[in-house]
Amino acid sequence: MAPEFPDNWTLCASSFNWAPEITAARRTAQDIVTGIADSAVKTIELEPGLLWRTFPAPQDAEVDALRDSLAARGARVSIVGASLDDFTSPTERRSLQERLDFLVPQLHAARRVGASGVRLPVGQAGTELLTLLQPLLHELDLVLYEEIQGQQSPRNPSVAPALDAIAGLADDHVRVLVDISMLMPALPVTYLEELRRGGVSAELLVRLENDWRDPATLDAVTGLLRSGKVPPHIHTLFMNLLIRFGRSDAADLQGILSLVGAFHLKFWDLDDDGGRVSQPLRDLGSLLGRKGFTGTLTSEWGGHEWLQDDPTETTRRHLALAETCLAGSAPTGRAAV
Template sequence: MNAPQTTAAPKGFQLGSTLYSFTNEWHERRYGFEDLIAEVAKRQLGPGLELIGFSSIRGFPNVSDDFAARFKDLMAKYGLTPSCLSINADMAIRRGTMMSIDEAVAYHAPQIEAAAKMGFPTIRCQFAAPVEVIIRLLPLLEKHGIKIGPEVHAPLNPSSPPVMAWREAYAKANSPLLGFVPDFGCCASRLPATYIANLRRQELPEDLIQLALEVWQLPKDAGWKRQEFARRVEPLNADPADVSALAVMFNILSPGTAEMWKEIMPQVVHVHGKFYDFDDNGDEASIDYNSILPVFHDGGFTGFMSSEWEGHLYMRNVDAFEMVAKHQAQARRVIAKHTGAAA
């Protein structure tokens, strides 16, 4: 049996991992579900543990009594804490039509029940479903005492129209269970060098790569950037496939400031600590955690931040557990420096 988690979390919030970080290890069948949990504990990458329901649980959202009991036993055995269950909206699951509000409510309800059964206090939902769906589900959330929030993921920010629509609905509902899940990919200062290197490995034209990087830096939303990029490459007679491949960068990361999160800080229910790679000092090379984490500490956030390594999308033969360990080490350094506490 592995020893329970003993690693101290930074003051102000708690650390944890999402199993999404270990996608390569999971898909390559190097680790099963319980193996991943055991390894997270062994490497002291908790105490929080986040799952994506449809990715990690066979038959989700149907969760058997035996599976729920086994999961709780694993949490106790390894000294981990269920932090957040990520669920799906899947509004376009049927070809040619979108779910109605009633259908979406019915689709979300068993996922909420699964979270309650497994002991998750927080759910990450998606903006794909109208906010009315979540408001309709508020009685179920209240029954179980579960907080919920959509992920504010690049290219969105707290002032983006979709987020503002939810903020307005939240103000009317006035429930402490309704919130948001910031993703720090909204606060990138640049695209990861490893991501750009991957574009070059695909033999995309260098002039198009540089043009896309120029457009990415502009202070506009992703839709505008895609149109602007298309406008600029049109005279070049570029291969549409190349243009499409490069336009993806406008959605995976976006420029933003740490200060912007103050707008929704009281409603932050969970955090995705997105990261890709590190510089020679052990700091995330594209996202300024030195600025972001103090804002959350000073803002009074006391929930979990899941270390979410997304480099697995294009990096192979990299130990995701080591990457998460680096991310959490940086988080501890930043908060220790900010608070004057020993790291």
């Protein structure tokens, strides 16, 4: 008997996984996104900046065309990635009303495409804007998720006030989305290979491979960056060490789980040496099963920054692994006969 995936957990895939295909433009973005429903999964998280030419004020015709195409395949949208451009120029910041006006068309488009929520980076909106958005979120029956990821953690001074603000609102229409890039026991094997080929020293590579979670390792990364000795051609890739790759444990999430309504199951490659990919999934499944989580868990592949793997096959394999690890670790999972 194999454990069954809990009914109140929904596995999804992000259209971000197909970003290289979308930007290559050999097919239309809509064809690629609707193809996800045919080849991978029926619930899809959208990155509309890659999809709708009229974004950030998506026109009804574009939105309707995608909604109808997905519906014809029995598919639906879970969350739409919103954008909040806070500045009109390098020095001019939008007023509170202008920020609200920038977001409102995106919320209407999300509702029109059939989504249940929209997503912003944690803390970007701020309490004033969240308060102004609340009536519209209720009217449209949308959840606004604030996302924490990578090096961020609930105790981070730049994150904790935003989480406190969400808790203070006590509104189910404003929740948290956790990206498990926070929960990396080790760095991706293929990423380390890219750094090796890019000219990073053997000494630092040994430390990155064996002592990723040691604070001294991050000090070494920062020191190399400040020295100006990071090879220019891998500078952007190297910055992942400071931003996108986290060093937290699943237990660090316990205090905020009552605020969390969605997860990004971020992965970079499928080389599971030492449980690099599967262990965070198992830890998360165990934690969520004990806490009675309900919500979406979305496969999100970040490794296409340096890998040329097929996104459909990669996503399917990751979803299968995620389902097995999460269901197998969740005490609430039922046994399938």
